[in-house]
Amino acid sequence: ILNVEQSPQSLHVQEGDSTNFTCSFPSSNFYALHWYRWETAKSPEALFVMTLNGDEKKKGRISATLNTKEGYSYLYIKGSQPEDSATYLCAFFFGNEKLTFGTGTRLTIIP
Amino acid sequence: ETGVTQSPTHLIKTRGQQVTLRCSSQSGHNTVSWYQQALGQGPQFIFQYYREEENGRGNFPPRFSGLQFPNYSSELNVNALELDDSALYLCASSYGQGSSYEQYFGPGTRLTVT
Numbered sequence: 131i132l133n134v135e136q137s138p139q140s141l142h143v144q145e146g147d148s149t150n151f152t153c154s155f156p157s158s159n160f161y162a163l164h165w166y167r168w169e170t171a172k173s174p175e176a177l178f179v180m181t182l183n184g185d186e187k188k189k190g191r192i193s194a195t196l197n198t199k200e201g202y203s204y205l206y207i208k209g210s211q212p213e214d215s216a217t218y219l220c221a222f223f224f225g226n227e228k229l230t231f232g233t234g235t236r237l238t239i240i241p
Numbered sequence: 242e243t244g245v246t247q248s249p250t251h252l253i254k255t256r257g258q259q260v261t262l263r264c265s266s267q268s269g270h271n272t273v274s275w276y277q278q279a280l281g282q283g284p285q286f287i288f289q290y291y292r293e294e295e296n297g298r299g300n301f302p303p304r305f306s307g308l309q310f311p312n313y314s315s316e317l318n319v320n321a322l323e324l325d326d327s328a329l330y331l332c333a334s335s336y337g338q339g340s341s342y343e344q345y346f347g348p349g350t351r352l353t354v355t
Contacts, residue, residue, distance in 0.1 A: 134283075164343065173245070173345075219283055219284075221284075229340075230286065231285070232283050234283055
């Protein structure tokens with residue numbers, strides 16, 4: 131069974147603090163890793179698509195790294211703001227066009 | 242640019258009935274994927290359509306079927322509904338079928354089976 135695991139399941143962070151969380155995936159047959167942000171009552175929104183070992187991507191205060199050899203990706207948020215409160219999902223792309231999601235990290239920013 | 246839309250927003254059905262959910266893809270996208278999200282889980286891949294052909298399927302029984310139309314909009318049909326089919330159904334469109342294409346999600350259809 132090939133699983134995508136995210137940790138922690140939930141996280142409370144003080145406004146202004148930085149935080150990070152982890153996505154673990156099988157280290158063989160890597161195609162791509164996706165990160166999505168899902169705010170309550172909205173649609174999931176793509177943050178990053180990462181395809182190469184060592185990839186580092188950044189969008190504003192959010193960045194992500196990828197290690198395909200050991201099977202993990204980190205998502206970092208610098209200087210958390212209330213609008214960062216959301217569930218962050220990673221998804222590993224297996225063959226046969228199948229995107230497999232983790233259960234997400236639910237982030238709450240405390241003002 | 243119009244985003245991905247889904248209809249209906251909410252739906253209540255009885256066990257054994259059939260349901261059709263609809264998705265309009267974002268302009269310029271030729272690929273649509275469907276996902277089921279049950280409570281406490283991440284979205285589970287149902288299947289993907291690329292240029293009107295099924296192009297990959299997850300671990301869902303044949304009573305889950307779909308269509309993609311020439312305008313790339315799509316339908317998800319579920320026959321013989323079971324209680325466990327109660328979930329949020331998401332569709333997502335993308336510019337292509339490969340792993341490097343980010344997916345643009347709709348707001349979902351909440352299906353309740355009683």
